[in-house]
Amino acid sequence: MAIYRQMGQILRRIHTIRFAKCGEISGGELIAAGTNADYMRGMFAQQLQDFDALGGPADLGDPMRRFVAQHDPALTTSQGGVLCHNDYVDGNIHVTETSHGWQVSGVVDVERAVVADPLLDVARSTRSKSAWFAAFGAGYGVRVGVDDELLALYDLYHVLELWDWFAKRNWAEQLPDLERDIARRVT
Structure with a gap:
């Protein structure tokens, strides 16, 4: 779990x-959408x-729209725009064994980077990995009970985005x- 704590610390630095x-x-250029709320509203609408x-x-489209509308006010509580890796998962992290144990030695695959609320990145990084969320969250500094609503909204976004990605590739x-994951989140 030490690696996941390090991942959280490194993402916080990014x-x-x-x-x-x-x-x-x-x-290499930012195509600005405005505030995080503006950007995420546009991204949800497109997805x-x-x-x-x-x-x-x-039977999933309408519940997702209701969920997004219900939680839309949380988008205005964003901490502002930061560089988000947007695919910061264990498969894109290099680790090296050192005399002090395993250490994160690199982060790769930044082609999907965006500028958004940092919790958008945290949600993608921890999606469906509750076993190591505690270590990652502690390293990052997730505010349990405070950040929950945005994390839930962004987590739905990532599941929806992944559904679209797979569907486009047949x-x-x-x-x-x-679809079961989406239904669990919005019903």
Whole structure:
């Protein structure tokens, strides 16, 4: 679990790189959307539109929209825009064995980086990995009970985004598990 604590600490350091606006990074340039709330509202709208267009179950689309609308005010409580790796998962972390034990030695795969609320990154990093969330969260400094609503909203975003990604590639075998995950979150 020490590696996950280190991952949390390193992500917290990455999140010290602040920006005045949130948005996508393309070609090394920030395509600003405005506030984090503006950016995330646009991203949710796009992912939900894709979900519908790709044949997502209608009995999930409406509950997701209600969940997002219900939790929308939380988007305005964002800590502001920071550099988010946007795929900060154990598969993109290099570790090295040292005389002090295993240490994080590198972070790779930054092609999906965005500028957004830092909890967007935390939610993706800890999605479905409750066994190590405590260590990661302690290293990062997650405020249990304070950050829960945003983490839940961003976690839904990542599941929806993954559903859309698999559906666009016709990897239908992946979709039922994600649909059950979505239903668990919004019903």
